[in-house]
Amino acid sequence: MVGRDAQGERHTHTPQEAVMSRIVRAPSTALRDSDATGRTAPWPRWRVWAIRGWYGLLSLWAMLMASSVVRMIFGHAGPGEHFGFATVSAWKLLATGGVLVICWTGGRSVVAYQALVVGGVATMLSDRLWAVEPVDSTPVMSALAMIVLWLLPLVALRPNRRDLLRLRPQFSVVMLPMAVAAAVPLIYYSIYQGALATGGGGALIDPAYALTALGVVLAAQAIFAALRPSGTTWLPRFVALAAIWIGTAAIIWPDDLGSFGRAWGAAMVAWGIAFAAGAEAERRRRPSVVRPG
16 A cells, blocks of 8 residues: 655555554544544554553443343342342443443543543432442542543543543533433432432442432433533433433333332433434534544
């Protein structure tokens, strides 16, 4: 393969070098959003692979934390626990799933990093709703671990790190009211679950501890997605999928601990479908524009 360098001189690439150049110089096109800044700007290879390596490990960690639905499938859920096992996976992925997109794009997705911050903050705030603090709770250490292990590595490794602070909202007049309307009952649900978390045994013993974060995380990510930071399209779809997942679980197990019930479950499914439709309408009305990094 023949190309030209910055000075216009001709040079030859082997097929292997050409493939590696495409992998390192640009993120995957599977996430075609304008938040993948610097799409055409070359980054040092060691930075890209260091980001992918570290956030690949965090992606495995996130998947392990969200594996309760898998354990439910293999029969680990007791009577009345199926809703909790199914939905904890949803909010865990909503809170930490940004690491998968960071790994996939080699650190170029600014929205993925911002969604990770939103998810982490929402989770830590939901812990303050517990009526009784679990005996093994370490909020300060958890916050430090989130900052040091999940957030700071990208700040240290990423070129153009100031982009991480830029929101660039393109909020939707349809999606934002939908997100705010959903946030009210979701936060009420989390407050109610927090009031039930009185045993002090933590999430492994009392489902109320795990379910307290569900409403807060979903509400926070829905509002963030409705702002359409950098014109993102993948995040609203992700939120809509989580809402449909949670609503479906409530319909299947209406009488389980923490379940919304069939009526509210159906409302959640309908909301998720409408939110996804609103995101698609916004995408067609205002196509994403790739911004330089």
